[in-house]
Amino acid sequence: MRLALSGVSVRIDSSPIVAECDLTVEDGERVGLVGPNGSGKTSLLRTVYRALDPFAGSVALSGDDVTTLSQREVARRAALVAQDSTPDFDFTVEEVVAMGRGPWLRAFESTTGGGDATITAALERVRLADHRARRLSTLSGGERQRALVARALAQESPLLLLDEPTNHLDVHAALELLELVKDLERATLCVLHDLNLAAAYCDRIYVLHGGRIVADGPPAEVLDPELVRTVFGVTCTHLTHPVTGGLLLAFSPQQPVRSPHSVKG
Numbered sequence: 369m370r371l372a373l374s375g376v377s378v379r380i381d382s383s384p385i386v387a388e389c390d391l392t393v394e395d396g397e398r399v400g401l402v403g404p405n406g407s408g409k410t411s412l413l414r415t416v417y418r419a420l421d422p423f424a425g426s427v428a429l430s431g432d433d434v435t436t437l438s439q440r441e442v443a444r445r446a447a448l449v450a451q452d453s454t455p456d457f458d459f460t461v462e463e464v465v466a467m468g469r470g471p472w473l474r475a476f477e478s479t480t481g482g483g484d485a486t487i488t489a490a491l492e493r494v495r496l497a498d499h500r501a502r503r504l505s506t507l508s509g510g511e512r513q514r515a516l517v518a519r520a521l522a523q524e525s526p527l528l529l530l531d532e533p534t535n536h537l538d539v540h541a542a543l544e545l546l547e548l549v550k551d552l553e554r555a556t557l558c559v560l561h562d563l564n565l566a567a568a569y570c571d572r573i574y575v576l577h578g579g580r581i582v583a584d585g586p587p588a589e590v591l592d593p594e595l596v597r598t599v600f601g602v603t604c605t606h607l608t609h610p611v612t613g614g615l616l617l618a619f620s621p622q623q624p625v626r627s628p629h630s631v632k633g
């Protein structure tokens with residue numbers, strides 16, 4: 369599975385949101401998408417699963433332009449794990465995971481009970497087999513996110529799309545979720561706000577700023593202090609993680625630049 373965005377621009381109500389973005393995710397690669405609030409990350413991600421059609425450019429899954437594919441075919445190739453939110457309907461964990469089978473069912477066919485081996489395998493993979501009869505609303509945030517990963521696994525699509533999957537999760541649940549995703553060894557495009565998590569879990573990172581990709585590459589190269597200062601407006605220092613030996617970013621507020629004409633102390 370290869371995802372390739374080429375020159376993608378997005379407009380919403382004729383306002384430009386994203387412009388001329390090129391992005392690829394290769395088979396088995398974990399790619400992060402970072403950027404400030406409102407920079408267009410979710411909008412760009414939405415073009416992959418056809419929730420938004422590009423105004424210009426193309427999105428290809430395994431070489432096929434997504435606009436030529438049915439929603440069902442797109443869902444067979446790419447599964448979305450959105451950020452934790454209160455479910456609109458209070459389905460059981462098993463019912464939620466069963467929804468992942470939707471793209472593979474024939475008309476009027478349903479997956480019911482625990483008979484579907486794919487659903488059981490997905491539940492076991494995220495360690496929620498014992499919670500299958502529980503209502504989603506009764507789970508912790510971390511368990512709920514794992515249930516959504518199980519739904520994506522049941523969908524059996526080679527590409528995973530994650531939109532701020534660690535939002536609202538405590539540090540334990542966040543690391544647990546990203547470790548789980550890492551162990552799946554699937555092509556992954558993941559929107560993350562936490563740059564340290566992005567550095568720890570992504571092979572490559574794209575940085576969106578004002579709707580444009582301004583950098584891409586390995587985290588240690590891309591997240592250099594100057595770029596972080598320009599894009600996020602904070603001072604950033606590179607450290608070495610004392611346990612993993614990986615990149616650790618320390619942030620501090622940017623010192624206000626004092627105007628030479630300032631009359632204040």
Ligand SMILES: Nc1ncnc2c1ncn2[C@@H]1O[C@H](COP(=O)(O)OP(=O)(O)OP(=O)(O)O)[C@@H](O)[C@H]1O
Pocket residue numbers: 380381385403404405406407408409410411412
């Ligand atoms: N349906 C919509 N109607 C109007 N404007 C929208 C819509 N969806 C997104 N936008 C605008 O597009 C811009 C990019 O939004 P988007 O959610 O893609 O950014 P983001 O980088 O994912 O933000 P965040 O990190 O805050 O989630 C924002 O200015 C937002 O207000």
